[in-house]
Amino acid sequence: MEDAGGEESLDAQGAAKPGCSGHRQAPGKPVWSLLEEAAHMKTEGNAFYREKNIRSAIGRYHRALLILRSLDSDVTSSVKGFGPEITALTPEQEAFLRNTQVDCYNNIAACLLQKQSVDYARVREYSLRVLQLRPGNVKALYRAGLAALEMGDAQTAKEYLSQACREQPNDVSVRKHLQRAEEKLNRELQKEKAMYRDMFSSGPKSSSAEGISQTNRTGEAV
Structure with missing residues (x-):
């Protein structure tokens, strides 16, 4: 095994x-x-x-x-x-x-x-059934985490895989997919930061441009 x-x-x-x-x-x-x-x-x-x-x-x-x-x-x-x-x-x-x-x-x-062709929703379903009966079952935690990761839910994947890693810290497969989940979460965080940075930095520019436009139309500064 x-x-x-x-x-x-x-x-x-x-x-x-x-x-x-x-x-x-x-x-x-x-x-x-x-x-x-x-x-x-x-x-x-x-x-x-x-x-x-x-x-x-x-x-x-x-x-x-x-x-x-x-x-x-x-x-x-x-x-x-x-x-x-x-x-x-x-x-x-x-x-x-x-x-x-x-x-x-x-x-x-x-x-x-x-x-x-892996149906990760079904993998998650059966893994969660195990976890209902055996909350600390490492195999089910691993597979539930992997399924969540493949379905795009990196946060849930990290939670399951982190718990599996605590139970078996030397398991190579668990550590590999936990790293994937953490990297995905980090990319999402950086993307979110960049989005907000662009959002706030574009605010003053729009206001300035609007002021220039109004000056041109009325001949007076706003």
Whole structure:
């Protein structure tokens, strides 16, 4: 696995293989069975990614997320009363679900960065989903910063990349794009200063020219 900031790096971690303790039932399949199925989809996605089959990799990650969605309390609580009651997850199951979600969101963002035409808005979207669950996740901070920079928002890019740099100060990719953001902000600042300088310096000239014009018309100085 490469640097945390690098586009090639995938998240493949997660909770250890679940045991039998704390086993609870969800409609249709046992909870652990669904969680393992989602983890298997993620593993297949990683394999496709290594083979440079980006489309299939993204498809597997999305399938994993759909499975997890059926167990996610943040989702099921909003539709409570409209379907079968979902048994609450144990803390271990909840941690497994969140870890797998974070990995899949991060990995989709990594896949999108490998496409010939990068949709930076989607990269940002998936990176922000990670940050909602893991605010200090370096990969998501890096990719959110890179996406913001490519979309023209250097200030937001600097904020994300600065935080990523604090977490991993030796990451070359993070430092490179943070420097790009700072240079862009500096150019914008210099351009803004020049604009105001021209604006204020042109004021007196216009007034003087107007006075000369009025003198010519009336024969009297203003």
